[in-house]
Amino acid sequence: MSTPSCEQLTHFLNALSLSKSSGGGGDVHQGFQNLLIEVNRTGTQYLLRTVNRLFGEKTYGFLPSFKDSCRKFNQAEMKELDFISAAEESRKHINTWVAQRTEGKITDLLSPNSVDPMTCLVLVNATYFKGNWENQFNKQHTKERLFKVRKNVEKPVQMMIKKSTFKMTYIGEIFTKILVLPYVGRELNMIIMLPHGNTDLKTVEKELAYEKFVEWTRPDLMEEEEVEVSLPRFKLGESYNMEGVLRTLGVTDAFEDTRADFSTMSSRKDLLLSQVAHKTFVEVDEEGTEAAAATAAVLMLCCARITPRFCADHPFPFFIQNSKTSGLLFCGRLSSP
Numbered sequence: 001m002s003t004p005s006c007e008q009l010t011h012f013l014n015a016l017s018l019s020k021s022s023g024g025g026g027d028v029h030q031g032f033q034n035l036l037i038e039v040n041r042t043g044t045q046y047l048l049r050t051v052n053r054l055f056g057e058k059t060y061g062f063l064p065s066f067k068d069s070c071r072k073f074n075q076a077e078m079k080e081l082d083f084i085s086a087a088e089e090s091r092k093h094i095n096t097w098v099a100q101r102t103e104g105k106i107t108d109l110l111s112p113n114s115v116d117p118m119t120c121l122v123l124v125n126a127t128y129f130k131g132n133w134e135n136q137f138n139k140q141h142t143k144e145r146l147f148k149v150r151k152n153v154e155k156p157v158q159m160m161i162k163k164s165t166f167k168m169t170y171i172g173e174i175f176t177k178i179l180v181l182p183y184v185g186r187e188l189n190m191i192i193m194l195p196h197g198n199t200d201l202k203t204v205e206k207e208l209a210y211e212k213f214v215e216w217t218r219p220d221l222m223e224e225e226e227v228e229v230s231l232p233r234f235k236l237g238e239s240y241n242m243e244g245v246l247r248t249l250g251v252t253d254a255f256e257d258t259r260a261d262f263s264t265m266s267s268r269k270d271l272l273l274s275q276v277a278h279k280t281f282v283e284v285d286e287e288g289t290e291a292a293a294a295t296a297a298v299l300m301l302c303c304a305r306i307t308p309r310f311c312a313d314h315p316f317p318f319f320i321q322n323s324k325t326s327g328l329l330f331c332g333r334l335s336s337p
Contacts, residue, residue, distance in 0.1 A: 029073040036075050045185035046131035051101050052076035055094055055122040057083045066265045083119040091115040094122055102128045105281040120271055129329060131183035132288035135164045139286045147232055148314040149336045157232040157337045160286050167222035168310065174207050175199045178216060179310050183288060190289060191217060191319045194312055201315045214326060230311040234337040235283040242276035282332055291330050
């Protein structure tokens with residue numbers, strides 16, 4: 001969306017790692033427009049939808065050029081609400097809008113008292129994904145197994161088990177296996193990074209820069225082989241206040257009333273960013289993922305081929321990736337199913 005000053009634009013671009021590849025604000029807007037067109041295209045074998053909306057105080061007077069820019073590049077219409085005299089009703093209206101567009105998986109995005117008469121603008125993005133595995137797990141093979149939450153702490157989980165051909169590799173520098181589980185159509189994949197049982201998850205995450213992730217998941221590093229995969233059913237949901245994250249990444253002026261500059265949004269000078277709320281939901285089962293993630297016989301006198309095992313019975317990070325663009329749609333960490 002339209003950002004006001006060159007200095008603040010630079011902060012946002014750097015925080016989002018867009019400055020190296022985008023070549024400027026205009027290209028960034030065009031990039032987001034192209035991304036939304038790609039993500040929301042029809043005719044796919046999975047359901048992926050991302051929607052944006054602006055909810056603005058009806059008396060604030062946002063510039064038509066700002067509204068037009070949001071509509072053109074971000075497919076985001078402005079809905080006027082009465083935050084001044086009906087803040088709670090406005091909050092509930094926004095939460096209902098989000099729930100409807102995430103099939104009811106994301107509820108109460110805005111917590112009580114997060115909207116008040118001082119609220120001028122709420123920007124909302126909602127993303128929903130549902131895809132089936134290309135090779136589904138047989139529910140009859142799902143067994144109760146123990147998941148190692150941490151050292152000396154285990155809990156029973158429903159472990160899905162399947163033997164099939166998958167792409168897999170091993171990254172020696174972080175002692176981690178990487179497995180690619182494709183969804184129907186192979187346009188999207190779930191990538192699971194499984195540390196060795198003696199390797200702490202924090203050690204892997206500390207090394208997990210985006211550039212390294214791209215290098216580690218290069219197609220030419222992956223080998224297709226028959227693998228026995230054990231993966232727990234899981235359902236994750238979490239809420240985040242992103243202000244601390246954005247400040248750590250260098251986005252600070254937008255939160256400061258003396259330094260915030262949103263002059264391309266309104267002719268008034270009293271607008272600043274007060275909070276950034278984020279909520280996630282991911283469910284993985286035998287059929288696939290919803291969001292908004294065997295033995296070989298041995299014959300005498302023959303070389304015994306042992307089927308490699310990928311047993312995700314301890315914490316691991318996972319990613320949902322577009323196989324064509326390598327863009328990441330979702331990422332998460334399973335620490336305790």
